Amino acid sequence: MPDSAASMSPMKPSEAKSPGLKSMTGYAQARREESGRVIRVTLRSVNHRFLDIHVKAPEGFESLENGIRQAVRAHLRRGHVDVILHYDSSGPAAVAVKREVAAAYLTAAQSLRKEFGLTAEPDLAGILRLPGVVSPPESLAIGEDDQLATILQSCLNEALIKLDEMRKSEGRILTEELSNRLNNIRDLATKIEPLAERTRPAYARRIEGRLKELLAAVPIEPARLAQEAAIAAERSDTAEEIARLRSHVQQFESLLATGGEIGKKLDFLLQEMQREANTLLSKTPGTESEGLEITRLALEVKSEIEKLREQVQNLE
Secondary structure: OOHHHHHOOOOOHHHHOOOOOOEOOEEEEEEEEEOOEEEEEEEEEEOOOOEEEEEEOOOOOHHHHHHHHHHHHHHOOOEEEEEEEEEEEOOHHHOEEOHHHHHHHHHHHHHHHHHOOOOOOOOHHHHHOOOOOEEOHHHOOHHHOHHHHHHHHHHHHHHHHHHHHHHHHHHHHHHHHHHHHHHHHHHHHHHHHHHHHHHHHHHHHHHHHHHHHHOOOOOOOHHHHHHHHHHHHHHOOOHHHHHHHHHHHHHHHHHHHHOOOOHHHHHHHHHHHHHHHHHHHHHOOOOOHHHHHHHHHHHHHHHHHHHHHHHHOOEO
């Protein structure tokens, strides 16, 4: 096949890409029929860390696989993509008869007929069924057919555009779900903040009482004791974790608004959000009602983060 057909020049990235958030999950199919030949391209994509392309094509299309991969790369950046190519031909080129092979079978049949004095004539249909006489469509010189390569390129580009649209549509749905969960986290942080403020004085008093019990036999100034208790309570302050959690939520929303290939960035932000939630839980003091409520709310934050992580795995 000429180089121009073998390369199957893909669509330009500028034609294939458009702003917006995309899911890595999608399905599309396109079909072309011309001169009795039918090409059907099926595309399936799911989430993957990188762009992983698997091409399944009939025998004879090997020289076109590189062009198929180039076309997919021009449209997609991440995901496991299965490209399944179907080919049927009902025209004159549907089969190819290897006449020299058929002639050899007929010569052998005539020789045996004379040698053993047989009267039966060779069966033409039987000859065509013998190995090597008829070549199926898959073994034709498809790679040298410029017209077929053009039909395949057109069919593949149509399927890729459909797949891209489905991934965008799924991306819009995911964006809405992610935004809702971010709002939930922001609301939970707002509820935690006043509770955390109320727990600090109570925690300081509890620490001071505990220190008095432990140091009953050791003379210590009341002011120093109160200072140490305040320092211990300060270490349990969660204001910084709540502030960072809100900052991560804001960054997350900003990336959602920007769109594009942000899946990996969002995954990193979720790791940071999970770290803040864990620290928040570890700092939550005592078993008072406020502390128990903070623990409950922080666990809800962790749950929302996990759900965000599951959804982000599908983003390009």
